[in-house]
Amino acid sequence: AQSVAQPEDQVNVAEGNPLTVKCTYSVSGNPYLFWYVQYPNRGLQFLLKYITGDNLVKGSYGFEAEFNKSQTSFHLKKPSALVSDSALYFCAVRDMMTGAGSYQLTFGKGTKLSVIP
Amino acid sequence: GAGVSQSPSNKVTEKGKDVELRCDPISGHTALYWYRQSLGQGLEFLIYFQGNSAPDKSGLPSDRFSAERTGGSVSTLTIQRTQQEDSAVYLCASSLGIYNEKLFFGSGTQLSVL
Numbered sequence: 001a002q003s004v005a006q007p008e009d010q011v012n013v014a015e016g017n018p019l020t021v022k023c024t025y026s027v028s029g030n031p032y033l034f035w036y037v038q039y040p041n042r043g044l045q046f047l048l049k050y051i052t053g054d055n056l057v058k059g060s061y062g063f064e065a066e067f068n069k070s071q072t073s074f075h076l077k078k079p080s081a082l083v084s085d086s087a088l089y090f091c092a093v094r095d096m097m098t099g100a101g102s103y104q105l106t107f108g109k110g111t112k113l114s115v116i117p
Numbered sequence: 118g119a120g121v122s123q124s125p126s127n128k129v130t131e132k133g134k135d136v137e138l139r140c141d142p143i144s145g146h147t148a149l150y151w152y153r154q155s156l157g158q159g160l161e162f163l164i165y166f167q168g169n170s171a172p173d174k175s176g177l178p179s180d181r182f183s184a185e186r187t188g189g190s191v192s193t194l195t196i197q198r199t200q201q202e203d204s205a206v207y208l209c210a211s212s213l214g215i216y217n218e219k220l221f222f223g224s225g226t227q228l229s230v231l
Contacts, residue, residue: 006159032218043121044160044208044222090160094218104150104173105218109159 002027002095006108013081014116021076021111023091033074034092034105035065044090050074061085081115088112119143121223123209129229130199138194138226140209146221147214149192151184154206154225163207166192167214199230 003026013019025031035047048059055067065076076089091108122141130136142149151163162176166186177183181199186192196203206227210220 009157034218036220036222043224044210044220046219046221049218092160092218103148103167104162104165104176105220106162107152107160109157 002031002093002106004091004093004106004108006089006091006111008111009109010112010114012114012116015083016080019078019081019085019113019115021089021091021113023074023076023108024072025074025091025093026072027093027095030096031074032094032096033065033067035059035063035074035076036090036092036107038088038090038110040087047076047089083115083117086113086115121209121211121221123207123223123226125226126224127227127229129231131231132201133198135195135197136199136228138196138207138209138228140192140194140211140223142190142192142209142211143221144190145213146211147189148212149186150210150212150220151192151194152208152210154208155204160208163194196228199228201230204228204230 005024033050036044037047038044047063048057050057050067058064063078067074088110090110092105094105124139147168149166152160154160164184165173181197184194206225208225210222212220
Protein backbone atom coordinates (compact mmCIF):
# COMPACT_ATOMS: atom_id res chain seq x y z
CA ALA A 1 0.00 0.00 0.00
CA GLN A 2 1.13 3.55 -0.65
CA SER A 3 0.63 6.48 1.68
CA VAL A 4 1.56 10.11 2.16
CA ALA A 5 1.88 12.13 5.33
CA GLN A 6 1.86 15.89 5.60
CA PRO A 7 2.65 16.43 9.27
CA GLU A 8 1.65 20.09 9.41
CA ASP A 9 -1.95 21.17 8.95
CA GLN A 10 -0.84 24.80 8.72
CA VAL A 11 2.39 26.65 8.03
CA ASN A 12 2.77 30.38 8.63
CA VAL A 13 5.68 32.32 7.14
CA ALA A 14 6.51 35.98 6.74
CA GLU A 15 6.65 37.41 3.25
CA GLY A 16 10.19 37.29 1.88
CA ASN A 17 11.26 34.44 4.16
CA PRO A 18 12.00 30.94 2.88
CA LEU A 19 9.21 28.41 3.18
CA THR A 20 9.12 24.64 3.57
CA VAL A 21 6.07 22.39 3.41
CA LYS A 22 6.85 18.88 4.59
CA CYS A 23 5.88 15.56 3.02
CA THR A 24 6.88 11.98 3.76
CA TYR A 25 5.76 8.92 1.86
CA SER A 26 5.59 5.15 2.01
CA VAL A 27 5.66 2.83 -1.00
CA SER A 28 6.74 -0.73 -1.69
CA GLY A 29 8.89 0.12 -4.70
CA ASN A 30 10.21 3.39 -6.03
CA PRO A 31 7.98 6.46 -5.88
CA TYR A 32 6.57 8.93 -8.31
CA LEU A 33 6.08 12.10 -6.22
CA PHE A 34 4.04 15.22 -6.89
CA TRP A 35 2.97 18.53 -5.42
CA TYR A 36 -0.33 20.17 -6.26
CA VAL A 37 -1.65 23.54 -5.09
CA GLN A 38 -5.24 24.66 -4.49
CA TYR A 39 -5.76 28.41 -4.46
CA PRO A 40 -8.93 29.72 -2.79
CA ASN A 41 -12.02 29.06 -4.91
CA ARG A 42 -9.96 27.43 -7.63
CA GLY A 43 -9.23 23.89 -8.70
CA LEU A 44 -6.06 21.97 -7.90
CA GLN A 45 -3.08 22.77 -10.08
CA PHE A 46 0.04 20.73 -10.77
CA LEU A 47 3.24 22.27 -9.35
CA LEU A 48 6.00 19.75 -9.93
CA LYS A 49 6.90 16.07 -10.05
CA TYR A 50 9.77 13.71 -9.34
CA ILE A 51 10.09 10.59 -11.44
CA THR A 52 13.81 9.88 -11.58
CA GLY A 53 17.09 11.74 -11.95
CA ASP A 54 18.13 14.82 -9.99
CA ASN A 55 16.86 14.88 -6.44
CA LEU A 56 16.09 18.60 -6.66
CA VAL A 57 13.08 19.26 -8.85
CA LYS A 58 12.05 22.73 -9.99
CA GLY A 59 8.45 23.58 -10.72
CA SER A 60 6.01 26.39 -11.31
CA TYR A 61 5.96 29.76 -9.52
CA GLY A 62 9.54 29.40 -8.22
CA PHE A 63 8.81 26.30 -6.14
CA GLU A 64 11.18 23.37 -5.84
CA ALA A 65 11.18 20.07 -3.99
CA GLU A 66 13.93 17.80 -2.79
CA PHE A 67 13.62 14.02 -2.98
CA ASN A 68 15.38 12.27 -0.10
CA LYS A 69 15.21 8.50 -0.44
CA SER A 70 16.81 7.68 2.90
CA GLN A 71 14.34 9.88 4.76
CA THR A 72 11.43 9.03 2.40
CA SER A 73 10.69 12.73 2.14
CA PHE A 74 9.76 15.16 -0.61
CA HIS A 75 9.59 18.59 1.02
CA LEU A 76 8.37 21.59 -0.97
CA LYS A 77 10.48 24.73 -0.74
CA LYS A 78 10.67 28.28 -1.99
CA PRO A 79 13.52 30.71 -1.21
CA SER A 80 11.31 33.79 -0.77
CA ALA A 81 7.60 33.53 0.01
CA LEU A 82 4.97 35.79 -1.55
CA VAL A 83 1.56 36.64 -0.11
CA SER A 84 0.10 35.17 -3.30
CA ASP A 85 1.59 31.78 -2.37
CA SER A 86 -1.04 31.44 0.36
CA ALA A 87 -2.98 28.31 -0.57
CA LEU A 88 -3.56 24.66 0.27
CA TYR A 89 -0.71 22.37 -0.80
CA PHE A 90 -1.05 18.65 -1.44
CA CYS A 91 1.69 16.07 -1.77
CA ALA A 92 0.91 12.91 -3.77
CA VAL A 93 2.62 9.60 -4.49
CA ARG A 94 2.30 6.65 -6.83
CA ASP A 95 4.27 3.44 -6.44
CA MET A 96 6.19 2.44 -9.58
CA MET A 97 5.64 -1.15 -8.47
CA THR A 98 1.85 -0.75 -8.51
CA GLY A 99 0.19 -3.77 -10.02
CA ALA A 100 -1.69 -3.84 -13.26
CA GLY A 101 -4.93 -1.87 -13.31
CA SER A 102 -4.10 0.43 -10.41
CA TYR A 103 -2.55 3.77 -11.21
CA GLN A 104 -4.18 5.93 -8.58
CA LEU A 105 -2.37 8.82 -7.01
CA THR A 106 -2.57 8.90 -3.23
CA PHE A 107 -2.78 12.41 -1.82
CA GLY A 108 -1.90 13.74 1.61
CA LYS A 109 -4.39 15.66 3.73
CA GLY A 110 -2.97 18.99 2.65
CA THR A 111 -1.09 21.81 4.35
CA LYS A 112 -2.50 25.31 4.50
CA LEU A 113 0.22 27.85 3.81
CA SER A 114 -0.33 31.39 5.02
CA VAL A 115 2.18 34.04 3.99
CA ILE A 116 1.97 37.06 6.25
CA PRO A 117 2.69 40.51 4.78
CA GLY B 118 -13.01 22.34 -24.02
CA ALA B 119 -10.17 24.24 -22.45
CA GLY B 120 -10.31 22.41 -19.14
CA VAL B 121 -12.09 19.75 -17.13
CA SER B 122 -15.73 20.68 -16.73
CA GLN B 123 -17.90 19.47 -13.85
CA SER B 124 -21.60 19.94 -13.31
CA PRO B 125 -23.43 20.93 -11.30
CA SER B 126 -21.09 23.16 -9.33
CA ASN B 127 -23.36 22.86 -6.31
CA LYS B 128 -25.94 20.24 -5.43
CA VAL B 129 -28.19 20.23 -2.41
CA THR B 130 -30.22 17.08 -1.87
CA GLU B 131 -32.25 15.36 0.80
CA LYS B 132 -31.06 12.28 2.60
CA GLY B 133 -32.10 9.16 0.72
CA LYS B 134 -32.23 10.75 -2.72
CA ASP B 135 -30.01 9.71 -5.63
CA VAL B 136 -27.62 12.19 -7.25
CA GLU B 137 -25.62 12.21 -10.48
CA LEU B 138 -22.44 14.23 -10.90
CA ARG B 139 -21.00 14.83 -14.36
CA CYS B 140 -17.42 15.24 -15.55
CA ASP B 141 -16.33 16.27 -19.03
CA PRO B 142 -12.57 15.72 -19.33
CA ILE B 143 -10.09 17.49 -21.57
CA SER B 144 -10.40 16.26 -25.13
CA GLY B 145 -7.84 13.55 -25.86
CA HIS B 146 -7.22 12.65 -22.23
CA THR B 147 -7.61 8.91 -21.83
CA ALA B 148 -7.35 8.76 -18.04
CA LEU B 149 -10.11 10.05 -15.76
CA TYR B 150 -10.18 10.10 -11.98
CA TRP B 151 -12.78 10.87 -9.32
CA TYR B 152 -11.67 12.09 -5.90
CA ARG B 153 -13.62 13.30 -2.87
CA GLN B 154 -12.40 16.21 -0.77
CA SER B 155 -13.72 16.52 2.74
CA LEU B 156 -12.68 19.12 5.29
CA GLY B 157 -9.62 17.88 7.11
CA GLN B 158 -9.51 14.63 5.13
CA GLY B 159 -7.59 15.65 2.07
CA LEU B 160 -8.31 14.00 -1.26
CA GLU B 161 -9.80 10.53 -1.14
CA PHE B 162 -9.45 8.42 -4.29
CA LEU B 163 -12.75 6.99 -5.54
CA ILE B 164 -12.37 5.52 -9.01
CA TYR B 165 -10.10 5.62 -12.05
CA PHE B 166 -10.75 4.98 -15.76
CA GLN B 167 -8.09 4.41 -18.40
CA GLY B 168 -9.18 3.96 -22.00
CA ASN B 169 -11.12 0.74 -22.48
CA SER B 170 -9.57 -1.03 -19.49
CA ALA B 171 -11.65 -2.11 -16.51
CA PRO B 172 -11.88 0.79 -14.06
CA ASP B 173 -10.12 0.72 -10.71
CA LYS B 174 -13.04 0.92 -8.29
CA SER B 175 -11.00 0.21 -5.19
CA GLY B 176 -11.70 3.60 -3.61
CA LEU B 177 -15.49 3.56 -3.77
CA PRO B 178 -16.65 3.73 -0.13
CA SER B 179 -19.80 1.62 -0.51
CA ASP B 180 -22.03 -0.04 -3.08
CA ARG B 181 -24.16 3.11 -3.12
CA PHE B 182 -21.42 4.68 -5.22
CA SER B 183 -20.95 3.87 -8.90
CA ALA B 184 -19.45 5.53 -11.94
CA GLU B 185 -19.39 5.04 -15.64
CA ARG B 186 -17.55 6.56 -18.54
CA THR B 187 -19.31 6.56 -21.88
CA GLY B 188 -17.39 6.52 -25.15
CA GLY B 189 -14.13 7.11 -23.35
CA SER B 190 -15.09 10.69 -22.60
CA VAL B 191 -17.81 11.97 -20.26
CA SER B 192 -18.11 10.33 -16.86
CA THR B 193 -20.99 10.22 -14.40
CA LEU B 194 -20.61 9.51 -10.70
CA THR B 195 -23.84 8.28 -9.13
CA ILE B 196 -24.57 8.17 -5.41
CA GLN B 197 -27.69 6.28 -4.45
CA ARG B 198 -29.65 6.80 -1.24
CA THR B 199 -27.42 9.69 -0.19
CA GLN B 200 -26.36 10.02 3.43
CA GLN B 201 -25.19 13.11 5.31
CA GLU B 202 -21.64 11.74 5.42
CA ASP B 203 -21.59 11.89 1.60
CA SER B 204 -21.46 15.69 1.83
CA ALA B 205 -18.15 16.78 0.31
CA VAL B 206 -16.58 18.28 -2.79
CA TYR B 207 -16.35 15.72 -5.58
CA LEU B 208 -13.42 16.39 -7.88
CA CYS B 209 -12.81 15.01 -11.33
CA ALA B 210 -9.42 15.01 -13.02
CA SER B 211 -8.07 13.85 -16.35
CA SER B 212 -4.63 13.17 -17.77
CA LEU B 213 -3.08 12.15 -21.05
CA GLY B 214 -2.66 8.60 -19.84
CA ILE B 215 -1.55 6.32 -17.11
CA TYR B 216 2.11 7.23 -17.55
CA ASN B 217 1.41 10.94 -17.28
CA GLU B 218 0.57 11.90 -13.74
CA LYS B 219 0.02 15.56 -14.47
CA LEU B 220 -3.62 15.64 -13.55
CA PHE B 221 -5.88 18.47 -14.63
CA PHE B 222 -8.66 19.00 -12.10
CA GLY B 223 -12.12 20.42 -12.52
CA SER B 224 -13.56 22.93 -10.07
CA GLY B 225 -15.58 20.24 -8.37
CA THR B 226 -19.17 19.66 -7.32
CA GLN B 227 -20.04 20.71 -3.78
CA LEU B 228 -22.58 18.13 -2.57
CA SER B 229 -24.66 18.92 0.50
CA VAL B 230 -26.96 16.23 1.87
CA LEU B 231 -29.54 17.58 4.29
